[in-house]
Structure formats: structure tokens, C-alpha cells
Amino acid sequence: MAASIAPTSTSFINKKELDLSAFSLSRPLSLQRCKRTIPKKICSVMAPQQSERSPATTGSVKTAMTMTEKILARASEKTQLSPGDNVWVNVDVLMTHDVCGPGSIGIFKKEFGQNAKVWDREKVVIIPDHYIFTSDERANRNVDILRDFCTEQNIKYFYDIKDLSNFKVNPDYKGVCHIALAQEGHCRPGEVLLGTDSHTCTAGAFGQFATGIGNTDAGFVLGTGKLLLKVPPTLRFVMDGEMPDYLLAKDLILQIIGEISVAGATYKAMEFVGTTVESLSMEERMTLCNMVVEAGGKNGVVPADSTTYKYLEDKTSTPYVPVYSDEKARFLSEYRFDISKLEPLVAKPHSPDNRALARECKDVKIDRVYIGSCTGGKTEDFLAAAKVFLASGKKVKVPTFLVPATQKVWMDLYSLPVPGSGGKTCSQIFEEAGCDTPASPSCGACLGGPKDTYARMNVPQVCVSTTNRNFPGRMGHKEGQIYLASPYTAAASALTGYVTDPREFLH
Amino acid sequence: MAASISASPNPSFTYSQHKLSNSLSPTQSLKFPTISSNPIKSLSSHHLQPPQGATARTVSRATAAPSSSSTGSPTTFHGLCYVVGDNIDTDQIIPAEYLTLVPSNPSEYEKLGSYALCGLPATYSTRFVESNEAKSKYSIVIGGANFGCGSSREHAPVALGAAGTAAVVAESYARIFFRNSVATGEVYPFESEVRICDECRTGDVITIELGESRLINHTTGKEYKLKSIGDAGPVIEAGGIFAYARKTGMIPSA
Known part of the structure; x- marks a missing residue:
């Protein structure tokens, strides 16, 4: 537990768990402690005008702080x-x-x-x-x-x-x-x-x-x-x-x-x-x-x-x-x-707290899938999607848009081998699965944007998206319906054309 | 909402609460170091004055007070209200496609006003700003919980202010929207003590008395207590944090 390893642990630790882990893992834990608290590059506190040691950084405080x-x-x-x-x-x-x-x-x-x-x-x-x-x-x-x-x-x-x-x-x-x-x-x-x-x-x-x-x-x-x-x-x-x-x-x-x-x-x-x-x-x-x-x-x-x-x-x-x-x-x-x-979850339209199990929404027919943004457009997000496509060996049934967050992520899609694929890259797997070619890195259609934005929802469709918000109009059209989901769930949904629990392909 | 799903996706959830003594309402979120006593007082002549029907006067900005005391402080806001529901997010207040407009550019500021609340779904049959109009005829927006959630875009309170909204009255606010409203001085973000949005209808004639923290719906004849705007009031009245800081000597006058 982070709390028990950190130099100043916290008050909400389940005591039983702590005792157990301390017994069984005392040696590895103490080793980790050294690693975690004395990283090489950490130097001094940047507050020269203070004469006393700052409790904020030493942990020796009178009143505890978060x-x-x-x-x-x-x-x-x-x-x-x-x-x-x-x-x-x-x-x-x-x-x-x-x-x-x-x-x-x-x-x-x-x-x-x-x-x-x-x-x-x-x-x-x-x-x-x-x-x-x-x-x-x-x-x-x-x-x-x-x-x-x-x-x-x-x-x-x-x-x-x-x-x-x-x-x-x-x-x-x-x-x-x-x-x-x-x-x-x-x-x-x-x-x-x-x-x-x-x-x-x-x-x-x-x-x-x-x-x-x-x-x-x-x-x-x-x-x-x-x-x-x-x-x-x-x-x-x-x-x-x-x-x-x-x-x-x-x-x-x-x-x-x-x-x-x-x-x-x-x-x-x-x-x-x-x-x-x-x-x-x-x-x-x-x-x-x-x-x-x-x-x-x-x-x-x-x-x-x-x-x-x-x-x-x-x-x-x-x-x-x-x-x-x-x-x-x-x-x-x-x-x-x-x-x-x-279990795998989605947020149904039109609020990020409109939570449901992915499998509860299996009858929801979708028109498109979007994988991208600061939330779900990182290298590991695409690796996760590729893992599902690879496991299924099938083709997507709805248009599947891929927008890498950054140039580095884009390069990773074209160079990193996907584990268990025999050396294939994400881009190769996406192409075989019939996805759209990965687009130029940007915020893309996560927030709609100008009318000519790639993958913007210009007509009222149903989209499973790895992005962060699904309020009305977020990805373009006011009547568009956005199901927020993980990259696993998004890829699984692309393969079936319905909101889909990724366990259908990962197991 | 989560409550709408039958099977809880999380069978292993536990929860415990430890209340801090601090009260953390948005009105307490801005405390400037050199604030004197609240200069706002109410004008008795404006108390409960009957409305002038549909010709009720609107104000162009929160800082342009419809009625002023001798010290120049706004005391009442009077006009028609536009009523919305819960979780009105910034995409509904100003859709992202209009974020290319730069609020600090005066002509683009005006344009932002013409798009205010145009992202509301079609269920809102009355438009906040009529097409081909730059301003709204509604000077007061009444909303439910979590008004202004979503993005940090300052374009949101700016669009409302540019459309002529003087005040928003909501059950609660998203943090960044509240802060941006105060920092820009574009609109007064009042919090209501009860859920007013269920009892008011778009087009009702409203008076808000700042000093009394009171909202009067002349159409229904009902009165509501508002939470005090507190130290944020003088900042909005001055026209935002920079204007306030100059006015109070926190930073040199330009």
C-alpha cells in the first residue's frame, strides 16, 4: 500500500491488512521504502528565506496535513x-x-x-x-x-x-x-x-x-x-x-x-x-x-x-x-x-455520472467508435484497443476513429510491437481490423470543435468514446449520444456494433 | 444518474464521512486580503416595485447596474428570467465550435454573447438569444445544481455577460465557472437556498435585491432568500479581479 510505504503514512489504513502485509513482506517493503523516498534527483527544498525546516516537506509536523x-x-x-x-x-x-x-x-x-x-x-x-x-x-x-x-x-x-x-x-x-x-x-x-x-x-x-x-x-x-x-x-x-x-x-x-x-x-x-x-x-x-x-x-x-x-x-x-x-x-x-x-463500465448519455455496466447496455446499437483525447488517446490506450482487436481476429462493424493524443503516441502506434502479436504494431492491427487510419494528433473531436474537425459528430449518432464528457453537444451534434468507456470496451463495441463488455473478446 | 441503474455495478463499496468544521460554499471561495465592509446597500425605492410588464429593463453587464445608490453600487437587478435545469455544462452555455472567438477582443466578445446558451438541447423551445440578435432579452438566468460544470473556458461567463445577463441564480455551481464569473466580473453567480428553477418559468419578471440577498418573482408573487454573495460581490461590482485590485489599492492604478 502506498500509504504504508510512504514516509508519512496515513490514518485510514486497514490495520489488519497492514499487519499482515508487514509480516509477510517486511523485507521487500523496506527495500521499496529506500527506493521511494531517496530518488537520485531530488535535491533541497526551494524556500531559502525560511529559517526553520518546513514541516510541509519533512513530515515532522505539529498538525497533520494531506x-x-x-x-x-x-x-x-x-x-x-x-x-x-x-x-x-x-x-x-x-x-x-x-x-x-x-x-x-x-x-x-x-x-x-x-x-x-x-x-x-x-x-x-x-x-x-x-x-x-x-x-x-x-x-x-x-x-x-x-x-x-x-x-x-x-x-x-x-x-x-x-x-x-x-x-x-x-x-x-x-x-x-x-x-x-x-x-x-x-x-x-x-x-x-x-x-x-x-x-x-x-x-x-x-x-x-x-x-x-x-x-x-x-x-x-x-x-x-x-x-x-x-x-x-x-x-x-x-x-x-x-x-x-x-x-x-x-x-x-x-x-x-x-x-x-x-x-x-x-x-x-x-x-x-x-x-x-x-x-x-x-x-x-x-x-x-x-x-x-x-x-x-x-x-x-x-x-x-x-x-x-x-x-x-x-x-x-x-x-x-x-x-x-x-x-x-x-x-x-x-x-x-x-x-x-x-466490472467494465460505461457512462451513458448525457452525463459522466450516468454509470452502467457495459453488459447492461448490450442492446444499445452504436454508429461509431472514437479512441482519442487526453483521457483515452495515450499509447497504452491504443495498445489496449489493439489487444482486443488481436484477441478477436475480427473486423470492426462501425467506423472506428483513432486520434493519438501526441506525435509521440502516433509514432508509438507505428513502431511499438503489441505484446503477443508476433511483432505487429498497433497501426497494423488497426488496419487489419478495418479501423480508420490514425489521424493527426490533437484534441480532435472530443469537444466537437470547428465543423471540419476529423471525426466530429455532425449528425445525431450513437458513439462509444474513450473521451471524458458526454453532455449534450460535446462531440458536435446536440442530439448525438455518447457512451464514455475504456479503450477495451470501445474496441469490443467496435467489433460488434453494440455497446459490448470486453470480456466477450478478452476471455 | 447512478440511481437510475438497477444493478449496482459495485457490490463492494463502503463509505465513511468525517465532516470538517469549515463550511465550503462557493461564496466563500474568494477572500481578498484587504476587504472593507460590504459597500452594498439597498434602495428602498426599488423594493417591490411593480414590473413594467414585458418591457422590463435589462442590464447589459453585471457591472452596469440598473439602479444605483449614491456610492454607485448596484442594488437591484430587474428583468425577465430564463430558466434551465441541472448540470448545465459549459458546452451548452457556449459550444466548443465558438471557442475560436477571443473574449478579450471587443468585437469577438459581442459575438460570443449572440451564441450564449445556444448549446441547450431542442427541449428548450424558447431561445435564450433570438437568431440575428446580439443580446438576450433575459437578464437573469435561473438554474439548478452544478451550473457551469465541464470545461474551464472563461468564454462561458463571458458569453452570458456579453448577451446581457446580469446574474445567474443557481442551486450550486461548478468551481471554475463560479471563479471565472467573479474574476471577470461578467455575471453575479448567486446561490439560492431552495430550488428556484422548479418554481420559475422562462419569461417571469424577476427582481434580485443584492443587499437583501432576496429574489422576487413578480409573476408568481413568490419571494426567495439567496445566499449572500459575500466578498465576491464587490469584486464583480468593480468589474473583476484586476479592476477590484486597482480600486482597493492592491495593485497600482493603470
């Missing part, structure tokens, strides 16, 4: 914080994109002056990703505005695209911002990441505080590097049990949202712990945190561990300080799930 509270305490140069406190937080990274960047820049210039400089040119990350492969002139202009601003401000991290006819000739272009942030090493434990996109919470997978903000707040951050934030109380989700091989993190978060509703975590932090969470890869942890906002959450966090450090090894040389919830930290509520008993 990891979200600790991150905000460090960032606001305070030793102690409680939920409800409003504090000025120093921002480590501000991300913006082509949809909200121009507006944020407009506010920055209006309020700080035409010649103002951003607070730190290395802490602003600008990622065009939403409306890229479109002939919409205003959308194209918005990317131009970003480019002009980045040139003028000498922004260090700008992932530009100039030649829209072929994304591959744009080496700087990444694609979906939340995945690019992780792949380019901008997500680091213990830090504060703000972004002008609600799914900025994805980065909580790295044990950092990450949340979405509006243009005006982003304009303020561009000028000052600070923002007034309210410290959220934390809801704790303990997921234990071996995850069945037909489930993915998408099922876990759909389960949670179904349980607490689309407003169940409004203003709150969601902390994910337990043996199941520990077993998840970074990409799966990102899926879990990505949809925190669909429950109204302010941020999601997963405690950093060896999986986190390994992912970060070749991506960043910036020192970071992971923090963990104290043993006696106060959580607003705790939810426990035995994941070994969970």
Missing part, C-alpha cells in the same frame, strides 16, 4: 494550512493552449501593459492542440497569436506547428497538452501546475497540485507568477485488490464518478491510494486524475512512488520534492473499493 495541503503550503511559503484557507500560491508551471491562450494573453497585455514581460519565460508552457487541422481562419489565427507572443516573450517551451498539411514535418509539435506536459517532463511531484484547461488535473498523477483556471486568472499568473487559491479539503479513495485484466483506469474513475456524482467533489481534492493505484502505470494514473474534474474536483493526486520516478528519469533534470499525506491527516470522506469485483 499531500494537497502540503503542496500548497510549500507553494505559499507557509508551514501550516487547513482546508478553506485562501493563500497566494507561487506557480511552478503555467500551461495554456490555442483556445484560451489568446484570451489570456489579451488580458495580460491589457492589465500589465503592451510591453510587459511574463514573470518567468521558462515557467510558461504553450501547447497548441485544440483546433489545429482545420481551415477555420480564426482557429489558425489563434495559433499565430500564440507564436507571436512566444517569439516576443522568448518563451522557452512552445510546441509550435506551422505546416498543417503534415504534422510530421513539425518536430516541435506535440499535440494534446496534458499528455505533452507529461511526456516533455513538465509534470513533477510536489509542484503547482495551473493550466487554462479543466483537464489540467491530469498531472495530479505525478503527485503534484494541478488544476484548471480561466483566462483572467491565467493573465494574472502570466504577470505575477502567483494566484490566490483556496485550500481544498480532500476526499480519499482507497482502491485495493488485484485489477482484473479486463479493466482499465477508465473503469475505476467512471465507478467513482458514478458513486459521488458530477458534483460530488466540487471544490475538493481527490486523493487516490491503495494497492490497485500503486499497480497502475503513469498513463493509467493520468486517466484516473484526468476525470477528477468530471466529479467537480479541484485536483486529483496520486502519491509519487518508484513508478513515478522511473517515468521521470529521462524526462526532467529539475529537482523536485515529493510530499505525502500525514498519518493523521484529515480527510473529508473516505471511500473504499475492492477493484477485484468491479
Whole structure:
């Protein structure tokens, strides 16, 4: 359990389980402890003006704090914080994109002056990703505005695209911002990441505080590097049990949202712990945190561990300080799930909390399948879909659209061998299954977008999608029906033309 | 909703709750360090004044008060209401295809207003903004729970403000929408103490008295208590966080 391994464990551990695991696994656990708490690249705390050791990072505290509270305490140069406190937080990274960047820049210039400089040119990350492969002139202009601003401000991290006819000739272009942030090493434990996109919470997978903000707040951050934030109380989700091989993190978060509703975590932090969470890869942890906002959450966090450090090894040389919830930290509520008993889920139209078992929807005829977005367009999402197609050996019965999140994901589809396939790549398996050719990486049709967006739902159809929202009109047409599902369930549904439990093919 | 499915997909679910003492309503979410006493007071002359029928005056922005006290503070909002339900997400407030419009650009700001709430499904037979109109005739939007959920797009409160909405009254708000409403000063996001959206109909004549935290539906003759807008009120009145910060000396005047 993460909690028992972390230097400051938490108060909600099932004591019996802890004792058992401590008896049977004491040696491996202590070994892991060394690995997890003393990663090579972690240096000192960045708060030189403080004379005393900061309890926020040492764990030797008078009043216990959650990891979200600790991150905000460090960032606001305070030793102690409680939920409800409003504090000025120093921002480590501000991300913006082509949809909200121009507006944020407009506010920055209006309020700080035409010649103002951003607070730190290395802490602003600008990622065009939403409306890229479109002939919409205003959308194209918005990317131009970003480019002009980045040139003028000498922004260090700008992932530009100039030649829209072929994304591959744009080496700087990444694609979906939340995945690019992780792949380019901008997500680091213990830090504060703000972004002008609600799914900025994805980065909580790295044990950092990450949340979405509006243009005006982003304009303020561009000028000052600070923002007034309210410290959220934390809801704790303990997921234990071996995850069945037909489930993915998408099922876990759909389960949670179904349980607490689309407003169940409004203003709150969601902390994910337990043996199941520990077993998840970074990409799966990102899926879990990505949809925190669909429950109204302010941020999601997963405690950093060896999986986190390994992912970060070749991506960043910036020192970071992971923090963990104290043993006696106060959580607003705790939810426990035995994941070994969970079944594949979907969220039916028109709300992400409209949960149902995939098998309960087997009579729902569908028109198309969409695999993509920050939620379900990562390399592992496509590997999962390929696994289902491979296991079935059949062809899809409905149009199946594939939109890799980033250029890196796209390259993985054409180069990584799919396990058990005899060396085939995802792209080969998708072609054999009759899917559409993987499209240029971007946010694509997850949020509809301009009318000429690839795979946009322009007529009222029924779609099974690995994306994050299914409110009316989300993927284009107001009367379109979206079933949110895992990549396994999406691929299985493509093969039958109905919403389908992936166990039909995986077993 | 989850309740609508018969078989629970999670047989192993347990739950325990530990209430913190803090109350965490959205109105408490913005506490600026140098806030003086609430400058807003009500004008008695506007109390319960009968409506002027369908010609009820609308306001162009939350910051443009229909009636003012001597200190220039808005005291009442008066106009027709547009009623929506629960979980009105940002795609319904302003569909993603219009996000190419940049709110800080004045001509595009106006255009955003013309698309406000155009993403509502066809079950809403009355349009919020008539086609070929730039503004809505409804200056008050009344909604249910979780208003403004979904994306962080500031285009959402901006579109409502640009359409001439002065205030939204909802049972509850999604966090980012509430924050964006205050930060931009585009609309007052009031919370109702009871579920008003079930008792009001689109086109009802409404007065909101800010100082009294009261909503009056002149059409039905009913009155409702609103939760206090608190410290967010003066920020919206000033026209957003930057204007407020200048007004109160937190940052130098431009």
C-alpha cells in the first residue's frame, strides 16, 4: 500500500491488512521504502528565506496535513494550512493552449501593459492542440497569436506547428497538452501546475497540485507568477485488490464518478491510494486524475512512488520534492473499493455520472467508435484497443476513429510491437481490423470543435468514446449520444456494433 | 444518474464521512486580503416595485447596474428570467465550435454573447438569444445544481455577460465557472437556498435585491432568500479581479 510505504503514512489504513502485509513482506517493503523516498534527483527544498525546516516537506509536523495541503503550503511559503484557507500560491508551471491562450494573453497585455514581460519565460508552457487541422481562419489565427507572443516573450517551451498539411514535418509539435506536459517532463511531484484547461488535473498523477483556471486568472499568473487559491479539503479513495485484466483506469474513475456524482467533489481534492493505484502505470494514473474534474474536483493526486520516478528519469533534470499525506491527516470522506469485483463500465448519455455496466447496455446499437483525447488517446490506450482487436481476429462493424493524443503516441502506434502479436504494431492491427487510419494528433473531436474537425459528430449518432464528457453537444451534434468507456470496451463495441463488455473478446 | 441503474455495478463499496468544521460554499471561495465592509446597500425605492410588464429593463453587464445608490453600487437587478435545469455544462452555455472567438477582443466578445446558451438541447423551445440578435432579452438566468460544470473556458461567463445577463441564480455551481464569473466580473453567480428553477418559468419578471440577498418573482408573487454573495460581490461590482485590485489599492492604478 502506498500509504504504508510512504514516509508519512496515513490514518485510514486497514490495520489488519497492514499487519499482515508487514509480516509477510517486511523485507521487500523496506527495500521499496529506500527506493521511494531517496530518488537520485531530488535535491533541497526551494524556500531559502525560511529559517526553520518546513514541516510541509519533512513530515515532522505539529498538525497533520494531506499531500494537497502540503503542496500548497510549500507553494505559499507557509508551514501550516487547513482546508478553506485562501493563500497566494507561487506557480511552478503555467500551461495554456490555442483556445484560451489568446484570451489570456489579451488580458495580460491589457492589465500589465503592451510591453510587459511574463514573470518567468521558462515557467510558461504553450501547447497548441485544440483546433489545429482545420481551415477555420480564426482557429489558425489563434495559433499565430500564440507564436507571436512566444517569439516576443522568448518563451522557452512552445510546441509550435506551422505546416498543417503534415504534422510530421513539425518536430516541435506535440499535440494534446496534458499528455505533452507529461511526456516533455513538465509534470513533477510536489509542484503547482495551473493550466487554462479543466483537464489540467491530469498531472495530479505525478503527485503534484494541478488544476484548471480561466483566462483572467491565467493573465494574472502570466504577470505575477502567483494566484490566490483556496485550500481544498480532500476526499480519499482507497482502491485495493488485484485489477482484473479486463479493466482499465477508465473503469475505476467512471465507478467513482458514478458513486459521488458530477458534483460530488466540487471544490475538493481527490486523493487516490491503495494497492490497485500503486499497480497502475503513469498513463493509467493520468486517466484516473484526468476525470477528477468530471466529479467537480479541484485536483486529483496520486502519491509519487518508484513508478513515478522511473517515468521521470529521462524526462526532467529539475529537482523536485515529493510530499505525502500525514498519518493523521484529515480527510473529508473516505471511500473504499475492492477493484477485484468491479466490472467494465460505461457512462451513458448525457452525463459522466450516468454509470452502467457495459453488459447492461448490450442492446444499445452504436454508429461509431472514437479512441482519442487526453483521457483515452495515450499509447497504452491504443495498445489496449489493439489487444482486443488481436484477441478477436475480427473486423470492426462501425467506423472506428483513432486520434493519438501526441506525435509521440502516433509514432508509438507505428513502431511499438503489441505484446503477443508476433511483432505487429498497433497501426497494423488497426488496419487489419478495418479501423480508420490514425489521424493527426490533437484534441480532435472530443469537444466537437470547428465543423471540419476529423471525426466530429455532425449528425445525431450513437458513439462509444474513450473521451471524458458526454453532455449534450460535446462531440458536435446536440442530439448525438455518447457512451464514455475504456479503450477495451470501445474496441469490443467496435467489433460488434453494440455497446459490448470486453470480456466477450478478452476471455 | 447512478440511481437510475438497477444493478449496482459495485457490490463492494463502503463509505465513511468525517465532516470538517469549515463550511465550503462557493461564496466563500474568494477572500481578498484587504476587504472593507460590504459597500452594498439597498434602495428602498426599488423594493417591490411593480414590473413594467414585458418591457422590463435589462442590464447589459453585471457591472452596469440598473439602479444605483449614491456610492454607485448596484442594488437591484430587474428583468425577465430564463430558466434551465441541472448540470448545465459549459458546452451548452457556449459550444466548443465558438471557442475560436477571443473574449478579450471587443468585437469577438459581442459575438460570443449572440451564441450564449445556444448549446441547450431542442427541449428548450424558447431561445435564450433570438437568431440575428446580439443580446438576450433575459437578464437573469435561473438554474439548478452544478451550473457551469465541464470545461474551464472563461468564454462561458463571458458569453452570458456579453448577451446581457446580469446574474445567474443557481442551486450550486461548478468551481471554475463560479471563479471565472467573479474574476471577470461578467455575471453575479448567486446561490439560492431552495430550488428556484422548479418554481420559475422562462419569461417571469424577476427582481434580485443584492443587499437583501432576496429574489422576487413578480409573476408568481413568490419571494426567495439567496445566499449572500459575500466578498465576491464587490469584486464583480468593480468589474473583476484586476479592476477590484486597482480600486482597493492592491495593485497600482493603470
